[in-house]
Amino acid sequence: MKKHDYQIFLDWNGNTGNGTTNYESYKRNYTIQIDGKPDIKGSSDPSFRGDKNRYNPEELFLASISSCHMLWYLHLCSINGVTVVDYRDSAIGVMIEKDRGSGYFESVILQPEVIILEPHKREKAKKLHHKANEMCFIANSCNFEIKHMPSIQIARDES
Structure with missing residues (x-):
């Protein structure tokens, strides 16, 4: 360890x-x-009472989950022969504020849009999101489920 x-x-x-x-x-x-x-x-x-032009802890928390997932996903694709050429995520987090002011995140949904080169590896690319979630340091530190709604597209040959 x-x-x-x-x-x-x-x-x-x-x-x-x-x-x-x-x-x-x-x-x-x-x-x-x-x-x-x-x-x-x-x-x-x-x-x-915060400044809307600055990052807040909740946004940074959500960005940490999303970016950690992406980095693990890219790693797993690279060692499993899936060539990713584009990756974008539109992550959504829901935080509950309790009556006394404290709160917690109850859910996060990652919505990665991935473009790969190999049409026959689309299903493998989709399954690797589950493995990335198992490996992600940030996701493993959360006390709620992080859901995934990935979209896998195939890159078009522009030549």
């Missing part, structure tokens, strides 16, 4: 001069910094 450590630096930059003296007195803006990488400007969802 291998252990991987990750480190980020999060800097809240929403103090408007009065700190958190009340719910309206501060901005929810923050910056995520990772050595050697571009900063990520974040805030809360606009429903929670």
Whole structure:
């Protein structure tokens, strides 16, 4: 078994001069910094007084699930002889906010649209989404089912 450590630096930059003296007195803006990488400007969802022009934790969570699935899927296709030439996902996540303000994600649906070269490997390409879900580090860390509705198309020969 291998252990991987990750480190980020999060800097809240929403103090408007009065700190958190009340719910309206501060901005929810923050910056995520990772050595050697571009900063990520974040805030809360606009429903929670956040900046709509910045990424919120819920969007980043959904993006983590989608991108982890994609990376595993591409890996599995490469070792199983399925040539992917395009991959796009339109992921949907549903979060439930409880009466007291806490909440949780109840569902995520990934909707990858994949284009492959080999027509005879369409079914294999579809099945590899299940295996990618089993392998995905982020999906394995979630306490809800992540569903998949993949579309597999065959690349057209433009020559």
